[in-house]
Amino acid sequence: MTSYLELTDVNKTFGDFTALDGVNLSVEKGEFVTFLGPSGSGKTTTLMIIAGFEKATRGDVMIEGRSISALAPHERNIGIVFQNYALFPHKTAADNVYFPLQMRGVGRTEGLKKAEEMLGLVGLKGFSHRYPKELSGGQQQRVALARALVFEPSLLLLDEPLGALDKNLREQMQIEIKRIQRSLGVTTIFVTHDQSEAMSMSDRIVVFEKGEIQQAATPLDIYHKPQTRFVANFVGESNLVPATIVDGTKGVARTQALGDCDYQPAAPLDAGRPVSLLIRPEHIKLSRQPIDGRKNVSMHVDTIVNYGDNALVIGNVGDQQMRVRVLGRDVVVIRENEDCTISWPSEAVFVIPEGKGA
Template sequence: METARSLSLKSVTKSYLPGQNAVEAIDLDVAPGEFISFLGPSGSGKTTTLMMIAGFARPTRGEISIAGRQIDAVEPYDRNIGMVFQNYALFPHMNAAQNVGFPLRMRGVAKVPAQAKVKAALAMVGLAEYAGRAPAELSGGQQQRVALARALVFQPDLVLLDEPLGALDKTLREQMQMELKRIHRELGVTMVYVTHDQTEAMAMSDRIAVFNRGRIEQIGTPSEVYFTPKTRFVASFVGDSNLLSGKTREGGLVDVAGVGPIATSAGHVPPGKDVSILVRPETIRISSERAELSPWRNSITVEEIVNYGDSVLVLGRKAGQELRVRVPSMEMPDLRRGDECGIEWAPTRIHVIEH
């Protein structure tokens, strides 16, 4: 898409009350054509940041630029930004084509070229035959497609999406995720996507900005924020995790109270440092036999078994420390509550977070 533009935020801060910042000193550079997700819990500042980019909220401090043009004081309707909301925000008295064509009418586009653009936009989202239907005659997924077509029809510099799939059921949400990825791939438009759903962010994004308490704790690819989180918050919020506190020893070993020494790939961390180690549940192997204790083997007492169909989550305990192990259903040994079973891991799969 020729109109793909870069986005830059420099020290962007938003205060609603003195001394209380909803967003604090956000620095972010988004490349032209990138799909970036703002991920975080409610109240973390992700939606406030999106609203400042859109122009519906003004930064208290800092600068926001699109393609090098500072837009802090520019009105929302002059920013050439497409917006998709969770509640769709369609006009109930207009049919699908009229809703999609509304931004063109506001921009004074002539009737004939506007009709062609509307037709192309509806075809792009697979709704060409629904042009004459009112929003009330469309399903939730179809309404969301109309809202997306409306956000794209005028070739915006940037598209902002504020939890647009939150109201859809799981199956439809997954279908729309793939549709959004397809449209992004075909158009190449820069997209900023807000969500609290980590799976959604992982599935769709080129990069993820993880928000917490008004700050970005980490920006990285889905693999980076999942396998090499920089903080305990990122490690606990993105994906299922075992987070253990310990102290480093020589050779990459980490002493964990009650569990013993655990072999990690943290040979670069000096001995005597307080650290957290992240062990993803799916990286642990399990057997019905009790393991011989070593830095890469241990044992747990099974407290609960949760079957998810394709996988099984085993909740176990070792000396007061809860450990979560996820295995494919086909590889699950015959275990019951109260059994003691062996576990093992590869040191290279254990990530160390320095405090």
């Protein structure tokens, strides 16, 4: 079965610089997919190629099995919202939302009625006669979203639309965008470099690095089962420990700092294969004494960073730095420059074979 949106072997070069190298991606109808990655990783370039503002050097973009690569942006029936909103300052909120309908030949009476309905959907009922300068940043963002949705686009593209908002408003708008997307069922591509934003909003996350897709998976799989060292490091906090497989069937790996560590193998790996062991900080228990049934090692505490509701304990096991995330009330069991025991169960260890995005 053909996916709703399909990118096939998409490449983009600017002179000698390769911005995208063989991007392949399928997006299902109604999905909320987030492009996540650092600046310059290729996520926005991919979005602009889908929108038609950039032309791929090679490859194809299809919607419902039909190539749109040769179509101009206005011919693609795609809604897009940028970080700067790009509202017309001389037009009211209603007229801003009506504008794309006007360009499609919809009469003013009918168009303004649809604009009013869309403003109501985004929580701006009663704001139709206000100008952009009379609206807050969050309200302007909602107007831009309404304008992108009013003509019932086949696809909605959001290029870091929340970047200019403060933390509280940003979190509020994350919830609102997801609510609106679900209510309309519109297929959505969202670009961000913010991990928490991607984790909280997405059906799937596509992680970009150096013009390539490192991994495309659900938020939980991206976090708990990263396929490359880059994904493990970029998404969330991580302890990545160099190791060598001792028994790939039973799940035993040997490290220099932590000794032998058990893990639960997803697939057999050859003995002697170099790997990295991922142990998320929140899966590690900090205590004064060893805990039965877990891997226990002694750690010297260097730094404790207290965030109130939780604390980050940073220490060393030999030459290996380890990070432990504990509840704020639990940090009283240890102080800086003291020794403690850290422990974890085998199911907390995820193995990343070397050579995969290392």
